[in-house]
Amino acid sequence: xxxxxxxxxxxxxxxxxxxxxxxxxxxxxxxxxxxxxxxxxxxxxxxxxxxxxxxxxxxxxxxxxxxxxxxxxxxxxxxxxxxxxxxxxxxxxxxxxxxxxxxxxxxxxxxxxxxxxxxx
Numbered sequence: 284x285x286x287x288x289x290x291x292x293x294x295x296x297x298x299x300x301x302x303x304x305x306x307x308x309x310x311x312x313x314x315x316x317x318x319x320x321x322x323x324x325x326x327x328x329x330x331x332x333x334x335x336x337x338x339x340x341x342x343x344x345x346x347x348x349x350x351x352x353x354x355x356x357x358x359x360x361x362x363x364x365x366x367x368x369x370x371x372x373x374x375x376x377x378x379x380x381x382x383x384x385x386x387x388x389x390x391x392x393x394x395x396x397x398x399x400x401x402x403x
Contacts, residue, residue, distance in 0.1 A: 288389040293358040297324040302374065310355065311373040312366060319363055325394075326356035327374050353379060355394040359386065366394060377401055 301324045302310050309322035331349040355372065359365065370381045372394065379396035386392040 289358050289360050289391075293389070293391050297326060297356075297358060300326050302327055307375050308373075312362065313371045313373075314364060315367070315369040315371070317364065321363065323357060323361045325372075325374070327353070328356070329353045353396045353398065355396065356391065357394060358391050360390060366392070371399065372396060 302308075304310075304322065310325040310327070311320060312323050313320040329351055332352045333349055353374075355374070357366070366381060366384055368381050368383060372379045372381060374396075377398060378400040380399050381394055382397045383395040384392050385395070
């Protein structure tokens, strides 16, 4: 018996934790190659991650540098074609370019973004 992971897990999580189109505006994806554009449910995160600029040198205190890592959690079935590097996403009024798509093994993906513009 196969499990409908997208329907039982991804869909409810996107509805509960995803962006609220009424409050924040829709998350809009546009394909670079075909020009297809549509709103997609997504969970947005702008978490921070430590950034190692140079390996720690003996006897020196480590430098504490962090960087923002904007990314989206999505269900791939919500896209008419697979999202790819170079496609654009508009989230909360900011335009991002897709840097990397990391599919999981359950029909979802993390989409890592680079900020392009502060206004859509």
